Amino acid sequence: MGKFRFMQGNEAMTEGAIAAGARFYAGYPITPSSEVAETSSVRLPQVGGTYIQMEDEIGSMAALIGASVCGKKAYTATSGPGISLMSENLGVAMMGEVPCVVIDVQRSGPSTGLATKPAQGDVMQTRWGTQGDHSIIVLSPSSVQDCFDLMITAFNYAEQYRTPVIFLSEEIIGHLREQVIIRDPEEITVVDRARPAGDPKDYRVYDHSQGLAPLATFGSDYIFKINATMHDEKGNPSANQENCERIVRHLSEKIESHVKDISIVRRYNLEDAEYIIITYGGTTRSALSAMQKGRDAGLKIGVLQIVTLWPAPGAEIEEVMSSANAVFVPELNLGQYISEVQKRNPRNIPVIGINKTNSKPIFPAEILEKIKEVAD
């Protein structure tokens, strides 16, 4: 049955990471993510893991890559300014195909912004923050329970697809305290990366011809290179044009071709909904409250919660766009995800953004007011 606890979202992220098998954290504390570092520094040594307080976020991300290729499940936590510093090495992890989990607890931005206030301004940063064509997996929690459960999913995706995964929360959920069940090990599914089994001499770390190549461990009999430069199957630098094209396409397709398996959405009252709120992260709580209040007043409101922000769950969004009279997209930014909805709108129904950047969450009444405007 697990253990019933009352804790903060950031603390539950640490517990989720440990339950997923993570045993390495390197980071530089920053509000509003600091409690992940704080609790990891206590909890990891208790389970035989390692916590390192790094000099900055550039070093943190580099340490994650090193720990991961040495066989550890590794994670870090930061906020906007830190994710900016991590972007270069996030690219190294992406290009080198090194599994790891990066937690971004978003705060008001841009730049230093307001450290203690919520925002959802990093949605595009996490999608495209590191340069060049690539795909990436980004998960967004809406409860403290999600901080535990989805963190396990984040590590599972990282291991399964040999990729960095971003766990994109915000101050609202990171600092929220509520009940959570810390599930027992037998209740959860943990995925570990595939390891090579054949002759070490034949091992090719980037040979994806038989499905995603297994990842060996540094220090084992398998000798290999992790390379962020264009590389051949053994990890040696290669400027071969055909190879360059293949690698760039591979980095996108290894994720985009599994969008169905990776997509997580939650549907609330969509069956008869005329007005649908498409939402994510902490703003989901506002949307659900607006839905409940609106339903009490006789408005047929439904909610589609996008849990896997990237790759965008196109089919699920299209499904909603085929039945709604109007769609509302509340975001604590000026409209970063709404384009994912707008480009899937063949019936040309109204798509209305509800956007706020004044350092306060979106209140349920603000969503409801917009819906009423359209309904009247």
Next chain:
Amino acid sequence: MSKQKEVTISGVGGQGMILSGTLLAKAAAIHDHKKATLSSEYGVETRGTFAKSDVIVSDEEIYFPDVTEPDLVVCLHQIAYARYSGKVGEKGVLIYDSSEVTPDLAQAGKEIGVDITAEAKKAGHPATANIIVMGMISGYLDLVEPEGAEEQIREFFGAKGEKTVQMNLVAYDNGYAIGKNLGQNRE
């Protein structure tokens, strides 16, 4: 009382409002098996600017975790009082610390002054003010079972020794009696 109770504890950073809110919400969730949330707001400075914690306790799922229709707002500082006075809605009641707050005369009769600072000193230490508040809220709204509150106080202060635990239990009980009395007078 409706099934959902909403409380804001407001003041300036450093007054221990997140702790009193957390202990209440935790008691409601763990001991009383209710749904409970605690969300907070504080400035980028560590101390001295507006801060609050929002406690919601409900029999049903809590969606939006910030207080929007307060049953009770407690103000421990003039800055917080200025923000909430006259704005607590129809069902809401505002209680302020009369040692810290100069009330708006226009609100006389609608708001309640309690000398929380003096009560804390009476309990043994000014720092127990947040536990006085914790008890007062629970007494006024019948928010959590006394056993659950005691459990949380023991768990949190246990490491500081039995003397500190006892002092805070006294603070809680004194606060509870004040809250209960205010609640009965109102009814």
